Amino acid sequence: xxxxxxxxxxxxxxxxxxxxxxxxxxxxxxxxxxxxxxxxxxxxxxxxxxxxxxxxxxxxxxxxxxxxxxxxxxxxxxxxxxxxxxxxxxxxxxxxxxxxxxxxxxxxxxxxxxxxxxxxxxxxxxxxxxxxxxxxxxxxxxxxxxxxxxxxxxxxxxxxxxxxxxxxxxxxxxxxxxxxxxxxxxxxxxxxxxxxxxxxxxxxxxxxxxxxxxxxxxxxxxxxxxxxxxxxxxxxxxxxxxxxxxxxxxxxxxxxxxxxxxxxxxxxx
Numbered sequence: 001x002x003x004x005x006x007x008x009x010x011x012x013x014x015x016x017x018x019x020x021x022x023x024x025x026x027x028x029x030x031x032x033x034x035x036x037x038x039x040x041x042x043x044x045x046x047x048x049x050x051x052x053x054x055x056x057x058x059x060x061x062x063x064x065x066x067x068x069x070x071x072x073x074x075x076x077x078x079x080x081x082x083x084x085x086x087x088x089x090x091x092x093x094x095x096x097x098x099x100x101x102x103x104x105x106x107x108x109x110x111x112x113x114x115x116x117x118x119x120x121x122x123x124x125x126x127x128x129x130x131x132x133x134x135x136x137x138x139x140x141x142x143x144x145x146x147x148x149x150x151x152x153x154x155x156x157x158x159x160x161x162x163x164x165x166x167x168x169x170x171x172x173x174x175x176x177x178x179x180x181x182x183x184x185x186x187x188x189x190x191x192x193x194x195x196x197x198x199x200x201x202x203x204x205x206x207x208x209x210x211x212x213x214x215x216x217x218x219x220x221x222x223x224x225x226x227x228x229x230x231x232x233x234x235x236x237x238x239x240x241x242x243x244x245x246x247x248x249x250x251x252x253x254x255x256x257x258x259x260x261x262x263x264x265x266x267x268x269x
Contacts, residue, residue, distance in 0.1 A: 018060055018061070018062065018099075019060070019061050019062065019097045019098060019099050019100075020049070020056075020058040020059070020060065020061065020097065020098050020099070020100065020101060020103070020104050021037070021039060021058060021059050021060075021061040021066075021096070021097050022056050022057070022058050022092050022096045022097070022098065022104065023037075023046070023057045023058070023059075023076065023079045023080050023083070023089075023091070023092060024056070024057050024080055024083065024089040024090050024091045024092050024252065025054055025055065025056050025057070025089065025090045025092070025108070025115055025119070025259075026048070026054070026055055026057060026083065026087040026088065026089050026090075026119070027053065027054060027055075027087065027088065027119055027123075028048065028050040028051075028053050028054055028055035034046035034047060034048070034057065034079075034082070034083060035079070035082055037059040037075055037078075037079050038071075038075045038078075039059065039061065039066065039072055039075040039076060039079075040061065040062070040066060040072065040075075041071070042061070044059040044060050044061065045059065045060075046058070046059045046079055046082075046083075047059070049101045049104040049105060049108075050105075051105045051108040051109055051112065052108075052109075052112060053116070054108060054112070054115055054116060054119065055108075056104050056108060057079065057080075057083055057089065058101075058104060059079070061097060064097075065095060065097075066094070066095050066097075068094055068095070072094075073094060076094050080252055081251075084126070084250075084252050088119060088122050088123045088124065088125070089252050090115065090118055090119060090122065090252070090253075090257050090259060091252040091253070091254055091257065092259070111259070114259065115259070118257055118259065122253050122256070122257065124221060124222050124223070125200060125219050125220065125221055125222060125253060126219075126220055126222050126225070126249065126250035126251065126252070126253070127217055127218065127219055127220070127249060127250065127251040127252065127253045127254060127255060127256065128217070128218050128220055128228065128232075128247065128248065128249030128250060128251070129216070129217055129218075129246075129247070129248040129249055129251065130191075130195075130214065130216050130217075130218065130232065130245065130246070130247055130248075131212060131214060131215050131216075131245065131246040132187070132188075132191065132212070132213050132214035132239070132243045132244070132245050132246075133211045133212045133213065133243065133244050133246075134184075134211060134213060134242060134243050134244070135211070136180070136210055136211050139180065139183070139242075140176055140180070143176060143179050143180070143183075144176075147179055149175065184213040187213060187214075187239065187242070187243065188204075188213060188214050190235075190238070190239075191214060191216075191235050191239075192216075194231055194234060194235040194238070195218060195228070195231050195232065195235065197231075198220070198224055198227045198228045198231045199218040199219060199220055199228065200219040200220065200221060201218075201219040201256060202216055202217065202218045202219070203216065203217045203218075203255045203256065204216050205217065205255070213243075217254070217255035217256070219253055219255075219256050220250075222250070225250065232245070232247055
């Protein structure tokens, strides 16, 4: 039994092999109608493969590596979002494919205690994302006016016409970078303090680009979504003249679960 893959340019014989694409794992109960998946442009039924009270959410698929195109990623996410309306789901990473239902059951069996434990921990919880960005150039100009040390040094450079010298620019740049780092850390601490009481856990991911100062995920009890929304709105109002927020969710707990389903690797064909 094996995780198998083949590329789009493999012979048609390989494309006729049928596999099982796994979206996530849920507690097994009375199966709901799980709808269709359009992954890879094909419309396939979404169903469950169960083992001892848990089940993988799957659809049939040719066995090959899916390119993470926008359409494929959206098809993957839509299935997970549909399932999570009625179930707690442990999401799997994009592109998890096995050859048969029996392979799926075997991998569920192999890490059954871990899956049961994580499902128990994540029951009734959802993830929200929160990003905060600022106008970096505007903040720098404010620092030149309002930060005493930076203001004095900048004025000295202007007075002595030293702004074009390499070492003077480097020194000013280091002072500004230090002040930006301290200011962003202060803002981030305040944001977390405003949200800590209404979340179960949080994760601080690396910001993207020089305008983003916060790229966070929060794990929330589903029945406290309203409280978390209100807390986010309070934080956003507090920083309304400084920061712009992007608030997304609810999502399954992508940032709080790290389980990869895997069997002994083999070759297609």
